[in-house]
Amino acid sequence: MEELIKRYEYEIIANDFDIAGSTSSSIKRNLKSIGVDPSIVRKVAIVSYEAEINIIIHSKGGKMCLEIYKDKLTIRAHDNGPGISNIDLAMSEGFSTATNEAREFGFGAGMGLPNMKKYSDNFNITSSSEGTNIDIDIYMD
Amino acid sequence: MKVSEIKDLLSAEIHSGDHLMSKEIIGAYASDLMSDVLASIYLDDKAVLVSGLNNTQLIRTAEMLDLSVIVMVRGKKPHPEVIEMARENGMALLTTNLNMYNSCGLLYSKGVKGFSNGRID
Numbered sequence: 001m002e003e004l005i006k007r008y009e010y011e012i013i014a015n016d017f018d019i020a021g022s023t024s025s026s027i028k029r030n031l032k033s034i035g036v037d038p039s040i041v042r043k044v045a046i047v048s049y050e051a052e053i054n055i056i057i058h059s060k061g062g063k064m065c066l067e068i069y070k071d072k073l074t075i076r077a078h079d080n081g082p083g084i085s086n087i088d089l090a091m092s093e094g095f096s097t098a099t100n101e102a103r104e105f106g107f108g109a110g111m112g113l114p115n116m117k118k119y120s121d122n123f124n125i126t127s128s129s130e131g132t133n134i135d136i137d138i139y140m141d
Numbered sequence: 142m143k144v145s146e147i148k149d150l151l152s153a154e155i156h157s158g159d160h161l162m163s164k165e166i167i168g169a170y171a172s173d174l175m176s177d178v179l180a181s182i183y184l185d186d187k188a189v190l191v192s193g194l195n196n197t198q199l200i201r202t203a204e205m206l207d208l209s210v211i212v213m214v215r216g217k218k219p220h221p222e223v224i225e226m227a228r229e230n231g232m233a234l235l236t237t238n239l240n241m242y243n244s245c246g247l248l249y250s251k252g253v254k255g256f257s258n259g260r261i262d
């Protein structure tokens with residue numbers, strides 16, 4: 001096991017469009033301030049933002065974590081349901097069940113999960129009616 | 142081309158970011174859907190984000206991508222909180238009455254290109 005240097009946890013509230021993205025913004029500023037390479041920060045910011053928005057628009061709310069290791073950054077997104085019934089379908093580009101309200105805010109392209117996978121070095125998703133868990137690693141070299 | 146030239150080309154109004162007028166732009170992202178925008182990363186920040194979206198998620202998306210120049214199309218009046226967030230992030234926010242198609246067409250005709258997979262198309 002790699003040694004954990006620091007861990008931050010953030011509460012994400014369902015349907016709160018006013019502050020949507022503020023957690024990813026904090027994560028981004030935090031990583032910038034400790035001198036992480038800008039191209040790495042950008043990848044982490046994108047996956048974090050996509051995960052944060054999904055919790056807000058598709059779930060009952062949940063948590064996000066940023067873990068800083070020596071050679072990698074880990075983003076964990078966990079929510080309290082209702083879960084994703086068909087993960088393969090949800091992972092396909094263009095699939096979306098976003099509501100009209102979410103679409104008005106610029107979401108619903110069905111690209112969030114594919115983007116998370118694309119920008120991560122390790123991407124893991126599990127889901128049940130209890131909730132969805134996503135773990136993403138991005139290496140720092 | 143420079144941001145000031147984009148302003149003239151699109152007959153745009155500027156709402157924030159006067160300090161970026163001489164910034165050089167070589168590429169563009171264009172969509173109303175933010176995850177479409179986030180599907181490509183360009184290697185640096187010399188790009189403009191063209192969109193019809195008028196809410197704070199437009200600014201958030203630009204922030205995640207390190208973009209500092211945004212053009213809002215179709216004659217939208219940016220909401221005060223959108224202008225405020227653009228200012229806080231030191232971004233240039235422009236608006237034009239042109240629609241998305243014509244805005245992009247004009248930019249393209251002046252050599253501003255799209256991106257895919259981190260490269261200019």
Ligand SMILES: Nc1ncnc2c1ncn2[C@@H]1O[C@H](COP(=O)(O)OP(=O)(O)OP(=O)(O)O)[C@@H](O)[C@H]1O
Nearest residue numbers: 054058083090096097107108109110111112113176
């Ligand atoms: N945390 C979640 N809880 C429940 N369902 C989810 C969750 N995340 C994603 N989904 C389901 O997977 C689909 C695809 O998600 P994805 O992020 O790729 O697209 P989107 O959120 O609909 O649109 P976009 O991310 O492009 O704005 C969603 O429409 C939704 O049905």
Ligand SMILES: [Mg+2]
Nearest residue numbers: 050054112113
């Ligand atoms: Mg999404």
